[in-house]
Amino acid sequence: MASSSGLSYDPRVLKAPHPVPGAPDNWKRFFSFNTDAKVIGIQYIVTSLFFLLVGGLLAMIMRGELITPPADLVDPSVYNGLYTMHGTVMLFLFLFPILNGFNNLLIPPMIGAPDMAFPRLNAVAFWLVPLFGVILMASFLIPGGPSGSGWWAYPPVSLQNPLGHFINGQFLWILAVALSGVSSIMGAVNFCTTILRMRAPGMTFFRMPIFCWTALAAQTIQLVGLPVLTGGALMLLFDLSFGTSFFRPEGGGDPMLYQHFFWFYSHPAVYVMVLPVFGIFSELFPVYARKPLFGYEVVAIASFGITFLSLIVWVHHMFYSGTPQWMRNLFMVTTMLIAVPTGIKVFAWIATLWRGRLRLTTPMLFCLGGLVNFIFAGITGIMLATVPVDIHVGNTYFVVGHFHYVIFNTITFGVFAGVYHWFPKFTGRMYYEGLGKLHFALTFIGSALNFLPMHWAGLMGMPRRVASYDPEFALANVLASLGAFLVGVATIPFILNMVSSWARGPKAPPNPWHAIGLEWLLPSPPPAENFEDDVPTVISGPYGYGLGRPLVENEAQYIARAQQA
């Protein structure tokens, strides 16, 4: 058995209809309707990194505009389109898809499954992403340009249609967001079913890696929250295009209802993005500190604490929207409660790092940077949860600074950490450490310079979503723009590293980081069906660093087989 299954490339895999990622002759499979989760995962990640560049370009134009107080680079109405599209692209075309890419790559090998539960549904969910990406991008080309109502698309602004065309920027925006929702629901059904039903023998819930816990918690939010946004978007579409008046005050409708629909999903959406990143932190800190994750069970359960609380905090986005006082107080308390499960995780990570033997590789640097930034973002988050502070700084640059500290400085840092950490596993090549560290240094300095001064400008009263501003905010904006350009420059070593390493980087061993986990018992890159019909039996919990206990039965045999491949 062992000797015959040692052949993970030839002859079996080379004859397979869906060869493994990294096999030399098969780049075309990335452009096909492929049902292999590892191909789909890479499709997701590459597509979303392309849209990161698109969204980043929009950000560069905005920061170019804001480097001087008057609106001189672009017209203010164009600026409205820029920030709307920047937000929409970064959330729906960069972060959601790239995290689904991680889910595809990591969940099946981590739990010892050969593939996702519904491979074809998986492929359909992926191919919807480029489809709605094209639809959203097409709104730049139609008369009237893209939607300019912000990524919230609040009525009545989003219901304005000055040119009167049926197909307008807002129409395409709603269509794209709806398709994104369909894709995400398909993904969520798939990921949840896979985790619930396809775990390896012995892989109980409390032996599952934290990444799988956080993925399950995040996908639960998708299943509960996303339908509400879809309902609201459908009603918005009817108001915009078919003459109803759900959200039109002049027809008896209620614009506040839309805000409830929107934030019921779109606040938890932040947790859909940050939970898998918490998972990445929880995977990486033990590897690079050589210690077991502190408080594994509590960290795992805290994920679902966050899921539950995330669904009852949405009104904190509406403190200044004419919300009754009792509602403000209630949601202030629930919002602050979120600090408990997230705080548990932060302390668990710090305790994991405590007196560990830290290896400062690129993924570890991104994790540490992300952790520091997240603590800062958490503190400003608690400030914003406080009703009086929020009424003062709501809709100012303080909020913009806060959520970029979450979305970019925490989530995107975690995403970069994950990309570097699992790059050898899924491409079979090592990346260049020097370029990676350069990427980290530029990103860390650039993002701090970019988003820290925004808090200051916001506290002084600079409103968000404006193309021109009072000259008293000039210094903060010059700093922010310089930081943004630095972050833009930082993508050059990243792209260079990824492309050149994948093409001709040194061959990666099965377990370059000496990590513990089922995915590291597979060859790099893993064969199409992971462990195929020889799924290991898990006999202990994850993160057994320094404990000297095997993770699976016959562990030496799996390691030897992976090295032969």
Added chain:
Amino acid sequence: MSSAPPISSSPLPAEPGHAHGGHNLTGMVIFLLSESIIFLAFFAGYAVLKISSPVWLPAGVEGLEVREPLINTVILVSSSFVAYFAERALRRQNLWGFRALWALTMAMGAYFVFGQAVEWAGLPFSLQSGIYGGSFYLLTGFHGLHVITGVLLMGLMLARSFRPGNYDGGDAGVTMVSLFWHFVDVIWIILFVLIYVWQRS
């Protein structure tokens, strides 16, 4: 999907390669839980709009006739029981019994859609008649789409039942469609109460 030919000498698991069957029912239950929330969102929106708006009925509209929709409701809800007996017939290997009861369920569903179309055609208000008209057509229309989907899925299952050996691997497809059908019925009961019973503003 077929996959790489197994070369391992050990006995193969029941479903090698990409054919990871058996999880369909789990997936369907998760999907229906999620789908029910979109209806919950519509119901909540409907209730909020109805409670908070000073003028609910458009000018010249008295309210909705309840008698015909009630007959429709009885037919739709009873069709769930017929579907249940169809499933039971299938479990007892009574293939023709299954087909007959299944076709009857489809006919009852189709009658419901027909009755709804007749009702829509005779109403004195439209989609554009304020939040009343908008929410009536949105809710009943969105539910109607689910009924039509259910009938089409049942048609697919009926056609498949004529394929030889169709149920050798189990009857998960029929169970899934029947689950979907019960879901559509339960949603309708709530909808009926909200729209037809709760008419006074």
